[in-house]
Amino acid sequence: MGRQGKPKGAKGSTLLRVLTPREVATSELPPSDRMPCPGLWKTPVIRWDGELMACCADVDNEISIGSLRDHTFDALWFGERMTELRLLHIEGRFDAIPKCWSCGGINFYKMEPGEVREYLDEVGRADLYAIYRRRMGLPSEGP
Numbered sequence: 663m664g665r666q667g668k669p670k671g672a673k674g675s676t677l678l679r680v681l682t683p684r685e686v687a688t689s690e691l692p693p694s695d696r697m698p699c700p701g702l703w704k705t706p707v708i709r710w711d712g713e714l715m716a717c718c719a720d721v722d723n724e725i726s727i728g729s730l731r732d733h734t735f736d737a738l739w740f741g742e743r744m745t746e747l748r749l750l751h752i753e754g755r756f757d758a759i760p761k762c763w764s765c766g767g768i769n770f771y772k773m774e775p776g777e778v779r780e781y782l783d784e785v786g787r788a789d790l791y792a793i794y795r796r797r798m799g800l801p802s803e804g805p
Contacts, residue, residue: 695798698751699762700773703781706739714738716747717761724761745785752778752790754797775800 699717707715708730709723716725725747727738738744747759756762775798782788795802 696754696756697798698748698773698778698794699765700771702744702748702751703773703777704771706735716744717765719765720761722761725759748781749785749787749790752782752794754793 701718702716705718707718707720709715712730713723714727714730714735715723716727720726727741727743730738733741747762750756750758751762756765775795778794779788779791782791782794794800
């Protein structure tokens with residue numbers, strides 16, 4: 663049990679909120695000012711069988727990036743699929759990834775705007791920073 667008798671993990675946690683099937687079926691898309699999930703940059707998950715997962719809350723193996731038996735960590739974590747997922751998050755297109763759309767987000771650490779800008783420069787997609795900045799309500803100048 664976690665603090666104050668709450669179970670560890672998604673159920674009962676205030677840090678990670680996974681929507682119920684009813685909420686998914688009846689709710690609109692989450693607000694567009696939702697930040698990109700920091701886990702896509704900061705918390706790679708390697709399962710017992712060597713599968714690299716994009717999400718620490720993906721117990722159903724829905725966002726597998728590939729097997730470390732067949733690829734190097736760098737090829738997967740910095741590869742095309744992870745880049746695609748990260749860019750979708752930066753654009754606020756959580757609905758393009760079913761597991762992400764139904765997640766309320768992880769809020770115990772953040773992606774700072776400067777980190778997002780640096781990443782976009784690194785992958786040659788600095789054009790998306792304006793979309794991110796508008797979505798997040800950031801001023802037009804600065805990181």
